[in-house]
Each structure stands twice: as structure tokens, then as C-alpha cells.
Amino acid sequence: MTSRNWVKLFFNTLVLGALVTIIVGFIVRWNEFAPLFADFNILEILSVMLWLIGVGMIFSLLSQAGFFAYLTVHRFGLGIFRSAKLWNAVQVILLAFVLFDLIYLRYDAFAKEGESILRYVLPALVILAVGLIVAFLKMKQTNKEAFIPALFFIVVATILEWVPVLRVNEESWFFLMLFPLLACNAYQLLVLHKLNQKSQEERKRFQERKAATAQSLKTKKQKGN
Incomplete structure (x- = not known):
């Protein structure tokens, strides 16, 4: 990827994280912010919006760090297992393990006596559903081999990036962080191949212009002689 497209990805993801956090923030904490709108x-x-923008950008940076970390891990995985099918199988096992931990460990740590486990299952199902949708879109845009890596990234990376809030178990932060992470992770995953393709085209045009310039200078030199 060219530096220009990398910068474009960085700032677009940053803005997306801020926008989603503003929307989700006002929704999940509406009881707290409603009087501000009532009193106009x-x-x-504006102060609340600026705070939410800052928080959203932090979530976006965390998402981007996770994304590039996964790209590195994915390359290592392919190199270690020397087979995309075997590496995909490992990712499926890890994905199932992480989802189980998300449900069981939170239920074991935070559930009150007699509380239904459904409350702890639903977030996992939401993340899995988003992961399946994004993975399907990625597969349609690229190839069928992209499905498992895309699903793994959306589910596992999102949960790992979400850990700081999971430990606190504060409900307002719970949703405030989840949806920006999902949005940023999905965006980066779905746009990556497009930016890579665009970067290749830009490099090709650059090489063509470079070759044309060199040929032009060579022609002028020959005419001068």
C-alpha cells in the first residue's frame, strides 16, 4: 500500500470511529444528556461531542493497531502452518475458544445469583453475526479463502480490543466501545483490498510515467547529438 493510501485509511478510520462514538454515546447515555437538549x-x-470525538478516536486507534497486528499474525500463521486450510482450521478453533471465554468468564465473574446466562450470550451472538456478515461481504468482494480470516479478525480482534471495558463491566462503556470497534474493524477489512489495488495501479502509472520520461530524455539527447 502506498503511503498516501495508508494515510487515507488512517484518517477515514479515525473519522468513522469518532462519528460512530458520537451517535452511540448519545443513545446509550441519553438519560444523562437529555436535559442538555431540553435546555438547549x-x-x-458541544463539550460532550468533543469528549466523545476524543474517545472515538482512541477506539479507532486501538482498532487500527489491532488490524495491523492481525495482518502480521496472519502472515506468521501462513508461514508456520504452510497451508491456508490448516491455518484457517486453527483460526476457527481459536475463534470458538474466544467466544466461549467471552460468555463463560464474564458470566462466572459478574453474574448475580439466579441471573440468566442469556445476557452474556447475546453480545457474543451480536459480534458473531456482524463477523459473518462482514466475512460474507469480504468473500464476495475477493475470494472464498478470505471468509475465515475475515470472520476471525472481526470476532477475535474485536473481543481482544474490547477487553479493557469487559474487565470493568460498565454497561454504558460496554456498548460505547463495542460498536465503534466493530465499525472500524469492518471498514478496514472491507476497504483494504481496494486500497491495495489502487496502490498497485498508482505504482504502475508511476513506473509508466518514469519510463516515458526516461525515453523522452533519451530521445532529446539523441537529437542533440
Whole structure:
């Protein structure tokens, strides 16, 4: 990927994280922020928005760090197992293990006596559903081999990036962090191959211009002689 496209990916993901956090933030904490709108307190509303933008950008940076970490891990996995099918099988096992931990460990740590496990299963199902949708879209845009890696990244990377809030188990932060992470992870995954293709085309045009310039200079030199 060219540096220009990398910068474009970075800032687009940063903006996406901020926008999603603003929307989710006002929804999940509406009881807290509703009086500001009722009183039409513009300064306080703007102050809250700026705070949410900052938080969203932090979530976006965490998502981007996770994304590039996974790209590295994916390359190592392919190199170690020397087979895409075997590496995909390992990813499926790890994915199932992480989903089980997300449900069981949270239920064991935070569930009150008599509380249904369904509350702890639903977030895992939401992440899995988003992962399946994004993986399907990635597969349709590229090839069928991309399905498992895409599903693994959306599910496992999102959960690992989500760990700081999972430990606290604060409900408002629980959703405030989850949806920006899902949005940023999905965006990066779905746009990566497009930016790589665009980068290849830009390099090709650059090489063509370079060759044309060199040929032009060579022609002028020959005419001068």
C-alpha cells in the first residue's frame, strides 16, 4: 500500500470511529444528556461531542493497531502452518475458544445469583453475526479463502480490543466501545483490498510515467547529438 493510501485509511478510520462514538454515546447515555437538549445548552452539548470525538478516536486507534497486528499474525500463521486450510482450521478453533471465554468468564465473574446466562450470550451472538456478515461481504468482494480470516479478525480482534471495558463491566462503556470497534474493524477489512489495488495501479502509472520520461530524455539527447 502506498503511503498516501495508508494515510487515507488512517484518517477515514479515525473519522468513522469518532462519528460512530458520537451517535452511540448519545443513545446509550441519553438519560444523562437529555436535559442538555431540553435546555438547549449548546456549549455543554458541544463539550460532550468533543469528549466523545476524543474517545472515538482512541477506539479507532486501538482498532487500527489491532488490524495491523492481525495482518502480521496472519502472515506468521501462513508461514508456520504452510497451508491456508490448516491455518484457517486453527483460526476457527481459536475463534470458538474466544467466544466461549467471552460468555463463560464474564458470566462466572459478574453474574448475580439466579441471573440468566442469556445476557452474556447475546453480545457474543451480536459480534458473531456482524463477523459473518462482514466475512460474507469480504468473500464476495475477493475470494472464498478470505471468509475465515475475515470472520476471525472481526470476532477475535474485536473481543481482544474490547477487553479493557469487559474487565470493568460498565454497561454504558460496554456498548460505547463495542460498536465503534466493530465499525472500524469492518471498514478496514472491507476497504483494504481496494486500497491495495489502487496502490498497485498508482505504482504502475508511476513506473509508466518514469519510463516515458526516461525515453523522452533519451530521445532529446539523441537529437542533440
